Amino acid sequence: MLAQQPKNFLQRVYATTDSAVEPMLGPGAPAFTLNIAAQELAVERGASALTLSVPGSPVRLQARRERRDGIDLYRIRHAPGSPMQGEQIRLNWVFPDEFNESMTLDAGALQGQPLFLPDGKVPDNQFTNWGSLFYDRTANLAVGAALDGAVGSRHARRGHSRFTRTSTLQLMATTGNPAMELIFFAYRPRDSRFWWAEWYQLRLGADKDLPPNLFPILSPRDLGWRPGERQTIDVIPAPADRGRKMELVLIDEIRQSLAARVPFEMALPVTHVETAVGEWRSGLYRAVVVPAGAAVDPGRIDLNGKLTNVIVRPASPRGRVLFGAPTDMWWAYSTNGGHDFHGWRTGYDGSVGYSPTVMSSRQRRFNHFFYSLYERYNDIHHLRYLDELARGEGIGIDYATQLDVARGRVRLDGYDLVLIGNHCEFTTEEAHRRFSEYMGRGGAVMLHGGDSFAVRVDYLPSLEEPRYIRQRGHIWAHLSDQPGEFRSPRIEPPDPGDARDYLNAFHTTVGYWIPGSKAVIANADHPVTRGLKPAQEVPGPWGGETDFVYEPAAWDILVRSDRTAPEQREFGVDAHDPTPLHRVGLAIHKNLRLAMVGGENFPNILKDPENALYRDLYRRTFQYLLDGGLRSKAADWRAAPLDRAGTIEAVRYRLPVAVDYANPEWHRRPAPYAHYVVEGSEDGRVWSMLADRRHGPWRDVQTDFVAPARVRYVRLVGETSSGVPLRAADVEVLVRGR
Numbered sequence: 001m002l003a004q005q006p007k008n009f010l011q012r013v014y015a016t017t018d019s020a021v022e023p024m025l026g027p028g029a030p031a032f033t034l035n036i037a038a039q040e041l042a043v044e045r046g047a048s049a050l051t052l053s054v055p056g057s058p059v060r061l062q063a064r065r066e067r068r069d070g071i072d073l074y075r076i077r078h079a080p081g082s083p084m085q086g087e088q089i090r091l092n093w094v095f096p097d098e099f100n101e102s103m104t105l106d107a108g109a110l111q112g113q114p115l116f117l118p119d120g121k122v123p124d125n126q127f128t129n130w131g132s133l134f135y136d137r138t139a140n141l142a143v144g145a146a147l148d149g150a151v152g153s154r155h156a157r158r159g160h161s162r163f164t165r166t167s168t169l170q171l172m173a174t175t176g177n178p179a180m181e182l183i184f185f186a187y188r189p190r191d192s193r194f195w196w197a198e199w200y201q202l203r204l205g206a207d208k209d210l211p212p213n214l215f216p217i218l219s220p221r222d223l224g225w226r227p228g229e230r231q232t233i234d235v236i237p238a239p240a241d242r243g244r245k246m247e248l249v250l251i252d253e254i255r256q257s258l259a260a261r262v263p264f265e266m267a268l269p270v271t272h273v274e275t276a277v278g279e280w281r282s283g284l285y286r287a288v289v290v291p292a293g294a295a296v297d298p299g300r301i302d303l304n305g306k307l308t309n310v311i312v313r314p315a316s317p318r319g320r321v322l323f324g325a326p327t328d329m330w331w332a333y334s335t336n337g338g339h340d341f342h343g344w345r346t347g348y349d350g351s352v353g354y355s356p357t358v359m360s361s362r363q364r365r366f367n368h369f370f371y372s373l374y375e376r377y378n379d380i381h382h383l384r385y386l387d388e389l390a391r392g393e394g395i396g397i398d399y400a401t402q403l404d405v406a407r408g409r410v411r412l413d414g415y416d417l418v419l420i421g422n423h424c425e426f427t428t429e430e431a432h433r434r435f436s437e438y439m440g441r442g443g444a445v446m447l448h449g450g451d452s453f454a455v456r457v458d459y460l461p462s463l464e465e466p467r468y469i470r471q472r473g474h475i476w477a478h479l480s481d482q483p484g485e486f487r488s489p490r491i492e493p494p495d496p497g498d499a500r501d502y503l504n505a506f507h508t509t510v511g512y513w514i515p516g517s518k519a520v521i522a523n524a525d526h527p528v529t530r531g532l533k534p535a536q537e538v539p540g541p542w543g544g545e546t547d548f549v550y551e552p553a554a555w556d557i558l559v560r561s562d563r564t565a566p567e568q569r570e571f572g573v574d575a576h577d578p579t580p581l582h583r584v585g586l587a588i589h590k591n592l593r594l595a596m597v598g599g600e601n602f603p604n605i606l607k608d609p610e611n612a613l614y615r616d617l618y619r620r621t622f623q624y625l626l627d628g629g630l631r632s633k634a635a636d637w638r639a640a641p642l643d644r645a646g647t648i649e650a651v652r653y654r655l656p657v658a659v660d661y662a663n664p665e666w667h668r669r670p671a672p673y674a675h676y677v678v679e680g681s682e683d684g685r686v687w688s689m690l691a692d693r694r695h696g697p698w699r700d701v702q703t704d705f706v707a708p709a710r711v712r713y714v715r716l717v718g719e720t721s722s723g724v725p726l727r728a729a730d731v732e733v734l735v736r737g738r
Contacts, residue, residue: 009034010074010184013043013050013063022072024186028139031094036175037087051079058083059175069202074184086176091145093169095134103196104132105209113352114460114468115167116160123352129156130171131209133196142195143186145171149179190269197236197269204238216241216289218308223327224401224409225312229277233287233308237266245292248273253284253380254387256299263292282314282398284383303374311401317414319396320626323386326424327401328457330373331469352460352470372422377544377600379422381607382448389619406430406463412438417625422449423545423600426457429661436505442650442703444593444625449600450545451510454478456667475667477502479509479548488567488579489550501670501697501721503659506594507554508547511567511583513599517542518562519585526556528588528620538585540611544600546583554695559585559617586617591693591704595621642733645682645712650705650734651690653716656724658700673697674726676718678704680711694718
């Protein structure tokens with residue numbers, strides 16, 4: 001006798017709703033129905049088997065249950081003698097809100113997503129289907145349904161109701177294949193971080209979609225390590241590897257030397273390999289797992305093997321330069337089975353990937369390595385060039401992840417120059433604000449590649465506990481996301497500098513290098529290009545995405561493509577923009593301490609010593625931001641009152657307009673800005689221009705490094721887009737000395 005009404009098909013079949021041993025039969029199980037030929041199955045309870053029949057159809061099925069390795073399995077297949085007639089199968093899941101995690105195979109690789117987002121939306125790229133697992137973290141319960149020996153419908157119907165607080169999923173298939181088997185399963189995972197591991201370990205060898213090289217899976221608990229910490233890399237082994245003696249090997253990837261070997265023994269379902277982070281130099285480290293005692297060549301990278309990467313940051317700043325590894329982009333492009341986490345989206349918002357916990361490679365090698373670091377544009381060559389440059393110039397470089405910056409584990413103000421790695425497309429609000437404020441205070445930034453800070457992402461459930469990475473949409477105003485009247489910025493001939501409203505911290509958008517186009521010197525009068533000739537070629541294999549400048553009048557364009565071409569816009573917003581554009585190879589902002597190295601293929605130019613001109617231009621730009629001209633390191637400046645006439649070289653102030661970060665849609669919408677000039681006077685009657693801020697959307701705190709001038713008074717003359725009077729606050733003069 002049932003204690004209560006059954007919630008799901010299995011509770012009705014097995015006539016119980018109060019099992020404490022089998023959670024799928026208990027009160028905490030999700031609700032679901034299984035219909036064949038649009039009919040609810042009838043149950044015949046025989047002495048040796050449960051038989052399921054379909055009213056009005058000759059199809060008969062048998063059900064049996066078993067427990068293997070702690071997983072409850074409920075198997076349904078054709079009964080002996082049943083005709084192989086094709087009938088529609090429809091499985092309807094109904095999950096309460098507590099079930100909000102899933103894991104499935106997409107394109108042969110692991111993909112995890114929440115069933116619904118904090119705003120109640122279903123993720124745009126959610127591809128849950130037969131074989132998916134679903135998890136209730138509160139109850140520590142994983143459930144799912146697999147389909148063997150038959151073809152399921154390619155698409156599942158899914159939804160979420162904020163009113164009933166349930167998620168629904170409808171899966172379809174057809175009877176008729178004699179090997180068809182439906183498998184419902186449930187278990188309580190032994191590891192809540194990798195709650196899905198036990199199911200895939202059980203299915204390895206039985207499921208043709210699970211390749212034999214799926215295991216081991218390597219996953220760092222944190223990408224940002226610091227000397228003195230104890231850090232963990234989790235290893236998920238294949239069942240046959242239980243008890244094998246192994247070693248976790250950590251390699252200084254830039255210097256190509258061994259840092260540590262940590263012995264351990266494989267344990268199921270997850271092996272937690274702890275290591276003490278030594279006083280290792282800051283940089284990129286590669287982790288591999290090898291049999292105990294196996295020889296390891298740190299200079300050889302096996303991309304068909306298993307590896308993962310971490311960044312070691314110093315306990316406190318040691319160098320003048322910080323390299324910010326674009327780890328938001330690494331996570332986004334290393335997940336979801338051979339394609340990026342937003343590549344199959346149907347809109348610009350709501351795409352989610354399981355990247356921070358575990359990733360699979362784009363090449364389906366089932367590694368945990370990061371997009372473009374070793375393949376695509378070989379960013380490792382950039383890091384090794386920087387190491388060579390720093391040693392040659394006697395400058396220390398520290399490394400950190402984007403998450404380190406966003407969480408405040410490193411302070412940008414501790415550095416005279418911050419480098420941002422190749423194609424840093426994604427940014428959290430926290431990182432965006434930290435970089436905007438750092439540059440506003442006079443900090444120097446050098447960005448690389450293309451698409452820098454073009455898209456906002458969040459971490460779910462929180463920045464402190466990153467389990468999923470979520471795309472929120474392009475930051476206003478991404479060129480590809482603009483209406484037809486938004487004219488692309490032309491570089492040559494120069495624009496007069498008409499106003500643009502945009503929120504990208506670096507005042508850039510993105511396009512593609514013109515295939516086959518050479519790079520040439522566009523400005524030979526700048527200190528970085530002094531001694532070179534206009535139109536002189538800068539040899540190298542130029543290519544890939546490259547950042548555009550929004551207002552060319554605000555930049556010194558030093559290197560550009562030798563010809564123009566229109567830039568096609570993406571995602572069907574506009575099919576084509578006929579504006580002919582030069583692409584940017586190197587540019588330096590006139591107001592900000594900001595340089596842009598364009599073209600994602602730049603690491604492959606830097607790696608070749610034959611490309612001496614490009615390598616020298618990079619070195620000059622690097623040194624110019626550190627020490628060139630008036631842009632000396634920030635630590636050499638201090639605030640001083642302007643209570644009498646004196647010679648000034650820098651001034652800082654706060655504008656009356658700023659980005660409203662309290663608005664959750666801040667990244668999509670225009671924000672007020674100011675256009676103005678900064679003027680100085682010794683007597684209050686005769687004024688001269690100190691800085692030209694008429695080109696760019698200026699907001700909040702700004703710092704101007706100016707030609708030495710003797711002044712007693714400083715004023716701002718201009719306007720704000722919102723009509724708010726332009727009155728600067730917190731004005732202070734910066735002078736050299738401590």
